[in-house]
Amino acid sequence: MTAPMPLIIDTDPGVDDTFALILALLSPEIDVRAVTVTFGNVSREKTFANARRVLALAGRTDVPVAAGAVRPLVHAQGELAADWHGADGLGLRSAEFPEPGPADPRPAITLMADVLSASPRCSRGPLRNPVPAHHPRLTRRASPARLRVPGPGTYEDAASAVAGLLLPSTARHND
Template identity: 40%
Template sequence: MKKRVIIDTDPGLDDAIAILFALGSGHFDVLGVTTIAGNIGLDRTTTNAGGLLTFMGRGDIPVVRGTDIPLTRELQDLVAMVHGMDGLKGIELPEPAKAPLDGAPDWIARMLAESEPGSIDILALGPLTNIAHVVTEHPEVIERIGEIIVMGGTIHAPGNSGPSSEFNFASDPEAASVVIGSPVKVTIIPLDVTRLVRADIAYVAALPDTPHGRLARELLGVYLHNGRESRPLHDPCVMLAAIDPSIFKIENMKLDIDLGDDPDAGRLLVDRRGKPVDVALGVDTERALALLRTGFV
């Protein structure tokens, strides 16, 4: 039975791989793709999401624009060094087949209200601002969410935004705090495991010779950071955890979010007064990459 999901995303090279996998693997019924500013600005993330759906022949799936500003802070600088100014390092996608809808938080709330309780999971690949708006503005639908699986944070590994903070959570610490503190079941996939999942050049070359397999090879090719292996496949790990959580070593921890103004704003705090959250702290990298490959057959 396919998992019914909403993908909240800011594509982004690794987001693009995650979306292609979700659409090609046969494991997901993608109800919609909601967009957020993060890796790049909202206009570009929205165009990239629409282009990926059009490439996969899934113009029936709506793209819904979300917010372009954090809950209370200024938007961080673009991550152009990794993803390029267009988010895809110059790789061209078809023009979106349909114009995007507007108002991602309201759209998510409406989808939840019209569905069986617990039947929709949210796969969050970027800053959590859209989801935080749902939590704060539509509290009547929150407990209808099955699970939120989030790429974000770090427990023991160094940060990629501040010394101990990760980019998605640092982009909107207040939103991360709202989502993690909500009554919804939340699973966090942090840098501790995503940094261990990388595709080497042989893996990339051996991806299936399908249209989306070839696009994945192209995306991963520009995501190679030393000519031998990719940067971490952060966002695809969310999709893998949704299908087969046994790939990951998951522990329940009580967590809070640092809401300060220093460079580590957004870092995860292990705190006995915090909310119990499932956190992936280990991963079977070989199994993860093997499962990822199946999405491109």
């Protein structure tokens, strides 16, 4: 059996990312080293609480969770798309989750740099917390081995449901 893949999950947990996060946390093939959050269909404050609720639900409050970007990298976001996942980002079901677990006090970019410096491998997410190319503590050796970037499906108005791809000019920064 191969060793579990170390993973930093950079996410904006609404219903879809909550499901993916639970699968990753419970998978024997993945070693979740950190979770960093950004805004998405709801505010960063709500996604930050959502991520911590999910870790509490999965019994993984040992995984550090840090807050990251509050807006797109390039252009101002007009409004959030709370109609996709409800005002709480969890289909109006956040009260059914445990209370949010502990928050890591470091900014997301610092947590990512710390984890990558200790074990460079992989990150997944909207990449609005762009640590690999921009943090002064990282060397080329400490950059992630792989990056996985989500994208919209083929349904109409997909960009409004995928906050990292709100505008083509923003999406270009995911390279």
